[in-house]
Amino acid sequence: MTTHERTAFDSAAAEDILLRACALAGLVADGVEMVRLGDHAVFRVAGGRVVSRVGRHADRLPSVRREVAVARWLEAVDYPSARLATDAEQPVVVEGHPVTFWGGLADGEKYASTREMGELLRRLHGLEPPPFDLPELHPFDKVKKRLEGAEIRVETRTYLAGLAEELTAEYRKLDFVLPPGHLHGDFNIGNVLRDAEGRPRVIDLDGFARGPREWDLIQTAMYYDSFGWHTEAEYTDFADGYGFDIRRWPGYTVLRSIRELLMVTWLSQNAGADARAAAEVEKRVETLRSGSSRRGWAPF
Known part of the structure; x- marks a missing residue:
């Protein structure tokens, strides 16, 4: 072919x-x-x-x-x-x-603890920068391309594109408090797996960039706060392991909204070939429109 x-x-x-x-x-x-x-x-x-x-x-x-x-x-x-x-x-x-x-890492489904995640992320951010250039973080770069190729309703595409514009403006106003530097770019529980000896390892390294360290903290916080995928104790362990609770930072809700948008546009790529994904996209968009709970979002 x-x-x-x-x-x-x-x-x-x-x-x-x-x-x-x-x-x-x-x-x-x-x-x-x-x-x-x-x-x-x-x-x-x-x-x-x-x-x-x-x-x-x-x-x-x-x-x-x-x-x-x-x-x-x-x-x-x-x-x-x-x-x-x-x-x-x-x-x-x-x-x-x-x-x-x-x-391969174990069976691919054995995850690190949230405390280990926090400690590994703190260690990662504490490394000397790599001996090559990393691009600056641009959170919205993938949104346009994903929406152009997604087989979703025109109304849904228009809404998500408009939301991206609004959030882009909000992102530019943020006052970050952690020192910037190299980032994993997609740091979450699914990307910290155990190897055959049971040791946690960080995977999915293609999103490395330079930018605000808060970006690497947002997903674990929202997985607890928005979706209930972590318990309060698990989130506390993560924040303690890293040494910073991003939910106490005033810009938290903006980064959370950006990550929610990215989660929807990521899934929209599969809408044309997967009826379950298409239905989930529409369900997620309805909660974004209404401001209702995200607890019903299904993991993909």
């Missing part, structure tokens, strides 16, 4: 790209299992011993190359993060889609 013939990045297309990348990297593609589909398609390969990430768009290539550089930097300073697998040059590129291979 050529680039021009491929019309959608769905699970079948992603797996086709993965199988071809495995051949190029010299990996035996047995036991392939999809984990999730978002900005990347994530697969377990070789019975979970390897995890592969297939970029949705060719424009993901710069961030994936940065992800590989970040992984090598963190390994060099002995920070507990995901490690690249195979001796092949990475990323492997198939039809413009960047594909990377990583050492």
